[in-house]
Amino acid sequence: MTRLFAKSANPFRLSLGVKLISYAILLFWTFVVLFPLYWLFVTSFKLPIDVSEGPKYVPTVDFQPSLHAWQGMLGSTDSANIFWRPYGMTIIVGVTSAVVALIIGSGAAYALTRFEYHPKPALIFTFIVCGALAAVLIALKVPWLVAVAVGVAIFFLLAQGIGRRFKGTMGNSDIAFWLISQRILPPVTVIIPIYILFQQFGMLDTPQALIIAYCAANLPIVIWFMRDYFQSIPVELEESAFIDGASRFKAFHRIVLPLSMPGLIATFLIVLVFSWNEYTMALFLSGARTQTMPLLVSAQNATRGPQWWNISVLVLLMVSPLVLMAVVLERYIAKGLLIGAVKG
Amino acid sequence: METIDRGVVLSSAASQTRNKRAPGIRADNTAKFVFLMPTVLIILLLSIFPLVSSLLLSFSRVNFVRGGLDIQFVGFANYEKLLFGSGQRHFIGSLQAPSLIGWIFMLLASGLMLYWLVRYAQSRERRVVGAFFRLLAAIITLGLCWIVVATLGDRGVPGTLVVTLIFVFVGVSMQYLIGLGLALLLVQDLPGKRFFRVIFLLPMTITPVGIGFLFRMMTDTSVGPFAPAWVAFGLKDFSWVDTGSGARVAVLIGDIWQWIPFMFIVLLAALEGIAQDQVEAARVDGANRLQMFRHIVLPQIAPVSLTVILIRLIEAFKIIDMPRLLTGGGPGTATESMALHAYNEWRSPNLGGSAALSYLLLFVVTFVATMFVNTVRQKIVERL
Numbered sequence: 001m002t003r004l005f006a007k008s009a010n011p012f013r014l015s016l017g018v019k020l021i022s023y024a025i026l027l028f029w030t031f032v033v034l035f036p037l038y039w040l041f042v043t044s045f046k047l048p049i050d051v052s053e054g055p056k057y058v059p060t061v062d063f064q065p066s067l068h069a070w071q072g073m074l075g076s077t078d079s080a081n082i083f084w085r086p087y088g089m090t091i092i093v094g095v096t097s098a099v100v101a102l103i104i105g106s107g108a109a110y111a112l113t114r115f116e117y118h119p120k121p122a123l124i125f126t127f128i129v130c131g132a133l134a135a136v137l138i139a140l141k142v143p144w145l146v147a148v149a150v151g152v153a154i155f156f157l158l159a160q161g162i163g164r165r166f167k168g169t170m171g172n173s174d175i176a177f178w179l180i181s182q183r184i185l186p187p188v189t190v191i192i193p194i195y196i197l198f199q200q201f202g203m204l205d206t207p208q209a210l211i212i213a214y215c216a217a218n219l220p221i222v223i224w225f226m227r228d229y230f231q232s233i234p235v236e237l238e239e240s241a242f243i244d245g246a247s248r249f250k251a252f253h254r255i256v257l258p259l260s261m262p263g264l265i266a267t268f269l270i271v272l273v274f275s276w277n278e279y280t281m282a283l284f285l286s287g288a289r290t291q292t293m294p295l296l297v298s299a300q301n302a303t304r305g306p307q308w309w310n311i312s313v314l315v316l317l318m319v320s321p322l323v324l325m326a327v328v329l330e331r332y333i334a335k336g337l338l339i340g341a342v343k344g
Numbered sequence: 345m346e347t348i349d350r351g352v353v354l355s356s357a358a359s360q361t362r363n364k365r366a367p368g369i370r371a372d373n374t375a376k377f378v379f380l381m382p383t384v385l386i387i388l389l390l391s392i393f394p395l396v397s398s399l400l401l402s403f404s405r406v407n408f409v410r411g412g413l414d415i416q417f418v419g420f421a422n423y424e425k426l427l428f429g430s431g432q433r434h435f436i437g438s439l440q441a442p443s444l445i446g447w448i449f450m451l452l453a454s455g456l457m458l459y460w461l462v463r464y465a466q467s468r469e470r471r472v473v474g475a476f477f478r479l480l481a482a483i484i485t486l487g488l489c490w491i492v493v494a495t496l497g498d499r500g501v502p503g504t505l506v507v508t509l510i511f512v513f514v515g516v517s518m519q520y521l522i523g524l525g526l527a528l529l530l531v532q533d534l535p536g537k538r539f540f541r542v543i544f545l546l547p548m549t550i551t552p553v554g555i556g557f558l559f560r561m562m563t564d565t566s567v568g569p570f571a572p573a574w575v576a577f578g579l580k581d582f583s584w585v586d587t588g589s590g591a592r593v594a595v596l597i598g599d600i601w602q603w604i605p606f607m608f609i610v611l612l613a614a615l616e617g618i619a620q621d622q623v624e625a626a627r628v629d630g631a632n633r634l635q636m637f638r639h640i641v642l643p644q645i646a647p648v649s650l651t652v653i654l655i656r657l658i659e660a661f662k663i664i665d666m667p668r669l670l671t672g673g674g675p676g677t678a679t680e681s682m683a684l685h686a687y688n689e690w691r692s693p694n695l696g697g698s699a700a701l702s703y704l705l706l707f708v709v710t711f712v713a714t715m716f717v718n719t720v721r722q723k724i725v726e727r728l
Binding site (some may be wrong): 014016018022029030032033035036037040051052053055057107108117127132133135136175184185187188191194197213215216223229262276279280283284293294300301306314319322323 | 388397546562664698710
């Protein structure tokens with residue numbers, strides 16, 4: 001453990017003054033963090049009149065706590081529609097998209113640390129141009145199947161010639177950078193075409209649409225974190241498995257994945273928090289059937305003004321599983337984030 | 345926090361090259377594609393394809409018609425409207441003569457850019473292409489600076505571009521400074537540090553939507569928890585969130601509160617990984633705390649710091665939920681970020697304008713991130 005800022009005679013002791021000031025600041029910040037959460041907690045037990053009459057701080061002392069908001073959200077007969085369905089939707093979408101992103105992303109991260117790729121920029125450029133062509137054709141009301149077929153056909157025709165003519169290649173780090181740079185895209189930039197895409201496929205307001213979109217948004221994070229984690233695992237372990245006759249997939253599944261469990265856990269949590277709380281994409285892609293919790297929270301801002309008590313209940317219910325996980329797995333989170341930050 | 349064993353990394357890299365030549369390792373061609381292809385396909389389908397079609401959309405006028413979309417190509421009309429036409433006031437703001445501070449800031453920025461260009465022109469590795477891009481970057485930077493000072497002057501009104509820049513730069517720097525301060529405190533050998541660490545992590549797990557509402561409650565001057573303080577100052581009926589800058593402060597407080605944990609936890613882990621022998625040596629040499637921080641701690645956490653700042657910088661540009669729920673982008677457009685502006689355009693519905701706006705946002709993010717990596721980061725890494 002470090003004692004960077006201890007300058008007392010005994011290197012194992014912090015001077016009393018330093019300790020007092022440190023604790024004062026730390027306690028102050030604990031208050032800054034916890035007070036809003038306390039306020040949320042207290043508000044969830046207030047009746048509308050308790051909120052509108054001005055600030056009331058302590059239940060049973062300056063107001064009578066009431067469970068009406070909790071009952072409204074959890075207990076009433078049609079609560080299935082109000083609360084449980086969005087909650088279930090959030091769990092399904094959040095966990096599924098996080099798991100899928102983790103599986104696909106860690107595969108890619110592993111590949112980027114163990115194989116060497118030599119993609120040709122000219123080919124990629126051609127591919128993008130053909131994709132754009134297909135998009136234009138779709139926009140011009142050509143049926144999308146025909147448009148995609150035309151795009152693919154032209155790509156393969158051109159690829160034959162271009163692949164031979166332009167020799168320039170890129171390396172693994174270029175691929176990694178390209179994948180990571182997808183994080184720069186603001187969701188609003190890509191969401192309109194995704195919206196139109198899902199609309200064409202009739203997938204708006206389905207959980208699959210949200211899962212796919214979140215998965216794509218999370219992949220760069222997974223690759224970023226897991227690539228550095230896999231790099232720290234010695235290749236010799238896999239080599240000895242190959243000698244014993246294991247395949248690449250088996251080595252990955254049996255040796256690499258178990259060894260990188262802490263990294264996987266950290267990444268899973270970070271990605272889960274993201275899709276659990278995501279708002280922008282859900283706003284565009286989901287409707288009445290796939291409403292997720294962030295949308296439900298923002299829907300409490302009704303015409304009569306924000307329903308503070310309901311919002312408090314919802315946010316508390318939403319955050320408690322994450323807080324529980326954060327408390328249990330706090331060490332892993334720090335490690336996961338640091339790995340990403342050091343090598344980024 | 346165990347640090348990664350450098351030796352292991354190096355040896356793995358070495359054996360990787362050995363790997364290729366070693367006989368007996370089976371051909372990995374299938375694995376090579378199975379592992380990477382799903383990612384590439386998903387990214388192509390949901391990032392690259394939308395990116396390209398968003399560009400096309402930004403050059404067109406889109407109407408919802410029965411059974412689909414009607415797309416008309418309109419050239420640069422959407423961009424022109426935002427930058428010079430009827431949307432200028434909303435996007436850029438109303439440009440007026442800057443205040444004295446604005447002029448001084450502008451002078452400083454110009455001097456800095458000039459110094460940067462001259463330094464490059466005198467350096468050995470100068471190239472025509474490099475000079476061209478640097479000149480372009482300097483011009484864009486000064487243009488952005490001019491927009492900022494001209495709209496934040498006495499009579500100017502900031503548009504969504506300037507509001508976003510304020511949120512990003514003020515927010516990220518505050519998050520970094522406070523996060524670093526807390527991490528420095530907690531790296532000390534204090535009993536109960538694990539407790540503080542977990543508590544300080546909490547805001548990150550709350551949905552930004554919830555935080556938007558939470559801070560709307562907290563900042564209320566008549567029924568919020570700090571109402572007695574407002575009354576004591578005689579400000580009961582004055583709602584500070586109703587003024588432009590007050591509302592921006594409210595959004596910033598919410599954003600800063602939420603994202604300090606991210607900075608804090610990464611910097612804490614970095615601080616705990618600092619090589620102890622140097623610290624001990626410095627202590628033996630009688631270095632004081634400030635010297636120790638400047639010469640030992642700062643150089644070692646600089647790479648991590650710059651990366652977390654870059655990550656937050658990129659993420660901060662996308663801010664939408666906090667202003668949407670806390671202030672609704674108001675009063676006027678005082679807290680409307682570019683992402684929120686794009687969302688509002690989409691709702692209106694003006695898909696072409698929304699796409700153009702989001703492309704401008706993408707341009708600004710990429711520009712700021714590139715400038716940060718190539719100038720600030722390089723300079724600091726060289727210095728330390």
